[in-house]
Amino acid sequence: MTKTFVDTLDHTDSKRHIPHEFEVPNGTASLRVALEHHPHRAASAEYANQVSLTLFDPNGFRGARHNNADQTIHLSAKRATSGYLPGEIVAGTWTVVLDTHRILPPEPLEYRITVEVATEPTTEPSQRYEPGTTAPRGPGWYRGDLHGHTLHSDGAWDVPDFVRFARDYRLDFVTLTDHNTVSGLAEFDSLRDNDLLTIGGMELTTYYGHALALGTREWHEWRSFDGRTMTDIASTILDKGGLFVIAHPRSPGDPACTGCRWEFDEMMPGIAPAVEIWNGIWRPYNEEGLHLYYAWLNEGHRLVATAGTDIHGQPPPEVTGGATNVVYAEELSEAAVLGAIRRGRLYLSGGPDLRLTATDDRGTETMIGGTVASTDAITVHSSWRNTLDGDRVRLIVNGEIHEEIDASHTDEGSWNLAGETTRWFLVEVRDAQGGMRAITNPVFVEPR
Numbered sequence: 286m287t288k289t290f291v292d293t294l295d296h297t298d299s300k301r302h303i304p305h306e307f308e309v310p311n312g313t314a315s316l317r318v319a320l321e322h323h324p325h326r327a328a329s330a331e332y333a334n335q336v337s338l339t340l341f342d343p344n345g346f347r348g349a350r351h352n353n354a355d356q357t358i359h360l361s362a363k364r365a366t367s368g369y370l371p372g373e374i375v376a377g378t379w380t381v382v383l384d385t386h387r388i389l390p391p392e393p394l395e396y397r398i399t400v401e402v403a404t405e406p407t408t409e410p411s412q413r414y415e416p417g418t419t420a421p422r423g424p425g426w427y428r429g430d431l432h433g434h435t436l437h438s439d440g441a442w443d444v445p446d447f448v449r450f451a452r453d454y455r456l457d458f459v460t461l462t463d464h465n466t467v468s469g470l471a472e473f474d475s476l477r478d479n480d481l482l483t484i485g486g487m488e489l490t491t492y493y494g495h496a497l498a499l500g501t502r503e504w505h506e507w508r509s510f511d512g513r514t515m516t517d518i519a520s521t522i523l524d525k526g527g528l529f530v531i532a533h534p535r536s537p538g539d540p541a542c543t544g545c546r547w548e549f550d551e552m553m554p555g556i557a558p559a560v561e562i563w564n565g566i567w568r569p570y571n572e573e574g575l576h577l578y579y580a581w582l583n584e585g586h587r588l589v590a591t592a593g594t595d596i597h598g599q600p601p602p603e604v605t606g607g608a609t610n611v612v613y614a615e616e617l618s619e620a621a622v623l624g625a626i627r628r629g630r631l632y633l634s635g636g637p638d639l640r641l642t643a644t645d646d647r648g649t650e651t652m653i654g655g656t657v658a659s660t661d662a663i664t665v666h667s668s669w670r671n672t673l674d675g676d677r678v679r680l681i682v683n684g685e686i687h688e689e690i691d692a693s694h695t696d697e698g699s700w701n702l703a704g705e706t707t708r709w710f711l712v713e714v715r716d717a718q719g720g721m722r723a724i725t726n727p728v729f730v731e732p733r
């Protein structure tokens with residue numbers, strides 16, 4: 286059986302979800318769905334059109350391969366194209382959705398979706414993966430990445446290459462967050478061992494901003510329709526135990542990086558518990574995102590800052606040292622690492638090791654992510670290792686530079702802050718050009 290859908294769209298059809306329903310008969314063993322569209326890039330348009338498919342069987346999500354040049358899906362009980370979930374080809378009504386992330390003028394976009402079903406059982410070997418295990422290690426500082434992609438969406442690497450990258454950089458934990466799919470996670474989890482903890486994830490890649498759902502392995506509805514707001518989407522993820530992180534909030538948006546800039550007015554930051562302030566290498570949009578983060582902290586939000594390489598394949602050399610999350614966790618397990626991140630017990634680093642503690646007037650010591658209850662003097666202590674010549678350490682109080690010192694003259698600093706006027710503070714390490722080298726999460730201050 287073959288079914289074909291043909292239509293023509295123009296730029297006003299950008300940011301739509303266009304459903305196409307088809308019937309799968311009893312006894313179907315495999316399915317092929319192919320998208321062709323033309324032009325890939327309109328004449329004189331600065332950027333290519335960007336359209337992707339999402340597939341649903343009668344019971345729910347079966348996959349997506351966001352922004353991958355190959356939009357042909359092969360699916361059977363045993364195997365699936367990257368981005369899609371192998372499994373029984375259930376009889377009934379299926380839906381293939383065309384997600385129109387970006388259609389640029391002037392030419393219209395013609396597309397054709399072809400669906401073919403076959404009854405011959407596939408003879409190919411099964412893609413089944415047994416999850417690996419990571420023996421929990423005790424309390425300590427653990428390094429990891431919270432944002433990366435494979436060819437299950439628009440990355441260049443397959444899952445084993447991605448895991449090799451994490452091992453090469455001696456990460457303790459790594460999260461796979463492919464765009465709008467979780468199909469890589471079974472293989473990903475099969476590759477974990479005592480040296481490397483794998484953490485489930487997905488990047489919700491919406492038309493108006495990106496967010497990471499961390500610590501979950503199920504697909505999350507990322508589309509806003511029927512009155513569903515981003516707050517509804519985020520609260521569903523939080524209710525299921527996931528960590529919701531606003532990703533690269535000040536990334537350039539349309540049209541260059543369509544949907545990449547966070548534009549959900551109701552979630553500035555709303556119920557989001559965390560925001561990725563360091564995406565890839567330190568760039569102007571990260572600096573802008575940092576200012577937004579400081580503004581949100583000054584508004585009274587207790588937000589956690591995270592980093593992510595957002596790696597899509599072989600990194601340029603300057604990325605290799607960058608943007609690792611260094612987390613103080615009670616043990617190396619998914620629950621403990623994510624629990625520590627939720628509490629803000631991490632700093633983000635491109636190399637330096639950083640510590641920051643605060644002691645209140647009663648002698649109680651608090652680490653990053655914690656709260657000092659004081660209206661009197663607070664003693665702040667920070668220390669650093671592995672800084673480079675020219676690096677400077679800044680104590681930031683309520684978003685302003687309280688003091689900046691040359692990191693090479695000393696490897697620690699102490700300050701006294703007034704408990705009455707201090708709302709939060711943290712430490713940045715900047716290089717000679719002002720680029721970020723490391724930054725802690727804040728310590729908060731509340732009146733006793």
Ligand SMILES: [Zn+2]
Pocket residue numbers: 488495532533545
């Ligand atoms: Zn993104």
Ligand SMILES: [Zn+2]
Pocket residue numbers: 432433434488595
């Ligand atoms: Zn990403």
